[in-house]
Amino acid sequence: MPEYRVLLVEQNRIMMERLSSVVRNTKGFQLASREKEPRDALGQGGVFLPNLILLDIDTQENIDLVREFVRTFPQAGVLCLSGQWNAEAASTVVKAGAKGYLIKPFTGEELLAAVNTFGESGMGLLSDVLTFFSPKGKSGKTTLIANLALALAEKSQQNVAIIDADLQFGDMAVFFNLDPQSTIVEAVRDIHFLSPITLNSYFMPITDRVRVLCGTKRPEFAEAVNSRTFIELLSMARSLFRYILIDIPPAFNPVSVAAAEAADAVYIVSMLGGGFETAHMQRTLDVFKIWPDCEQKVRTIFTRVEPCDEAAEKKLAASIGYPVAGILPNEYLLVANAANNGRMAADINPASPLARSIDRLASRICADRHKVV
């Protein structure tokens, strides 16, 4: 484990004492130097060879100096400190080159979590939010999201999150056999006291790179989540993950609409079953066509397509009069077994046609150039 040599910059004397003692008492960290004034730190800090800078940004002056710190200490990571979470300030400092953002006062555990989380890639304010909508439900959407998250993490080697916002009947916890201590309900309840680091712990780990924020345990808890708190949650989660996949319930409701509006891409998922699936897909597309950037942002996926080939994809695209972004084959028994056993992360054979279709979709998503923030 690397030894962190910390340069602490904090205006407030009492806070400085408090944070100093946390740094000193945390295994793997030593307090190399501390300064009240940022300009003193910039001028003299170098002689202490810090590799981690904890910079208070509760003043505008310090926010403006973040870029200067990054330039002066290229071998060190800069973590900004603030009394409370501020998405705008977080975005500003990350663009200026800071690795992350920590709410003060923090504990040793939070400090450690912060360097571990932000260490490699820094805060991912360039995250892509992908929202998955199905007109009537029973679309294979949860299966798709679960497997796509794993595939995206594998391909991008970055952190991926699933948010189960199907508030009444979300199934993600069952798919991964999780008994979550915290769910979306607790996350939105606590959101005003959280920072990205503490929010991260509300997501249950599935693999090293994939985490899930589970849905409610009982349908009546759904009322605790409204579109405003949901969006606050999402904007904070954006600083933790490269990709965020949101599972929303069927039909349009305030939270699903908010999740779609906040997304970088919306996937409409429909399962072919001999019913009126293409009619529902068209009806849904008609709603999204109000968006001027609908064609770029809204994509369609059909599941249980048999035979699952290019001709089928073309035929579907013609029937809905809109491009089809992906088709998945029918693998009912494979999926049902994996879900029944809560082994979605392990039981889907990567060589199966379903896994290969999802893999192709993941490649397309990874190839998408993200918009420049």
Add this chain to the structure above:
Amino acid sequence: MEEVSRSGIIITVFSTASAVGKTLLSVNMGAELAKNGYRVCVVDLDLQYGDVCHHLQLEPQKTIFDAQAAIEKDAAAFAVEDYVTVYEGEGPEFAVVAAPLKMEEACNVSTLAVTAVLSRLRPLYDYVILDTTAAFSELNLAVMDFSTIITFVGIVDFIPTIKNMKIGYDTMRSIGYEKNKIRFVLNRSNSKTHIELQDVEQLLEEPFYHVLPNDFAAASRSLRCGVPLVIDNEGTRLSASLQELVGKYTNRLSGDGSGQPGVTSWVKRLFK
């Protein structure tokens, strides 16, 4: 015999998972009841993605959205029969209150208006059947409140569905619905699955009130033709089972237990 005014039976068809056959059940119950001489209205309360008119190949001129507009304009002059679409396929006729045509309309139908429409339908029909969505929405809770019976449709496909049935049932019990008001109907019972029906009943702590066999081909054919199974003269096991279920809901007719409609329509009218 003097006509005694009585309020009709309201049956909500509900589920906690999508695509379990709610609409199929609703239109077939409607058709079978109509065949037995009852006055029936099927109301499509899947406002955003309703399929009742798709199933029956109806092209409604008026929908529940128009009914709402009329009621808000002049409640006293509102006549609900002007807002139904009549299905008159192969014999028995029944009324349908269609879901809104446009999504925008669907999002602007209020629970209050729906309950007002239902209260107008109730005296006019022996049975009002409500096809719903798989959610505890404000609308669904309101209509379940004043339903006579809730037909809770489930399928046994995989664990998440069963989990949702269980928490759905627990929720309904916790908000005070009597056990007797909730009737579990299992659809597609013999489809490919690794889950035993008895295990589900044990989990729910309730037996299934009725079990419908799986007949995907017959159901698909019925969808394509736009004719409910119970009147399509194909005589499938599924249609017999649907008739049997309706027999249970109309105990007036269930004497011989064969599920055969033994009494003709005019006799039913007499005993109403």
